Amino acid sequence: MAAIDSAQADAARARLTEALVATADEDHGAFQRLYALTSAKLFGICLRICGERQAAEDVLQDVYLTIWRRAGGYEPGRASPISWLATIARNRAIDWRRAKGVRPSADMTEADLIPSNEVSAIDGLLGQEDDQKLHLCLDSLDDPQRQAIRTAFFDGLTYAELAERQGVPLGTMKSWVRRGLIRLKDCLDDNA
């Protein structure tokens, strides 16, 4: 998978963790470094979910304000820095979209996604973390289950939105996803 060797990934992770921890101490230089390292990834997330640049940039500003304020809540060792940051971006973008009543944009197709062998240094950190376990386990699901779970993640959809988009009853969607998640858990546990 990732064309990133582990020494490089370790160095990238150390730089990012250092910047995040120093940001918690209100180090402005560290905050700038954090922005330089992560803004492309976080903006990609905002842009995808918000669907338009202007809104995505406003949300991005909220995201970094949140990071600035809450960096103290980050506990190194509990979560990886990039997934902690990316989760904030995804949640803020989803909050914005739901608050505005903006309909989710069309499905992100597989072609829109970055193949896992072309990842950047930051992405290499993510790829390293869990190996390919999640991908393998997702691949083992039936199509509708896998598709629904992936769409929920990338497009930030609720059950109701997923059901509407796929044109299936809400109950059907819930049971697809629930069964998929339980199978996913069994698979992840088996490979633990």
Place this chain on the structure above:
Amino acid sequence: MTTPDERAAMAAELALGVLDGDEREEAMRRVLADPRFAREVEAWRTHFALLFAQWPDAVPSETVGARIAAMAAPGSMRSGSTVVAAPASRTGWAWATGLATLIAACLVLALALRPQRIVVEQAPVATGAAAPLIAAITPTKDGGDTKPFAASYDARTGEIRLAGGVDVPSGRSAQLWAIEAEGPPHPLGLLDGASSRVSIGGRDLRRMAPGVTLAVSIEPVGGSPTGLPTGPVVATGTLAGV
């Protein structure tokens, strides 16, 4: 009772973000009340985080980079008077909390009529740290006879004011927690009787943001020994901008 499968599915659903309304609230309450469930949610978040690597990057304009840099420039976060923020995002926050904001706004009106008024002598700055936050704290199913009450947070004094209280059995303490979407509950302080005030400082100040949940749990005297809630969570509410 729920089966282990249902519990695992609910943890995954919360981490994935597919729940809304009552289902989401139930799952959030469970995070508070059940540390094992909270760990499961965290484990799912870590699993799903792998997918972030596949998200295409995009480069924001230099303008937004400069705006963000200015936001964290020395001085601007403290006074809250020089922050220039995009109005659109502020509106977003106001709407983000929907009904909760409405209820909280009603409660804050009642609170404002009490002697301990909320001081708003200067218009709250868009995203500045000085903007007051409020929450409608409502009882959970473990909350007994607790009545809903308002909580307000003043960033300038670092004080959280609660306009009501919860029933605390003798030999126990009520503890206030902050729960951010991205992490475990964090202890803020102990409550003593009705109309209590909790002063926070240091890094806790930056935990106070719209969307953060305040929760009250019943703990051994002096507070939870573990750093996480150990007793029943009796009341919760989400912070929102006024």
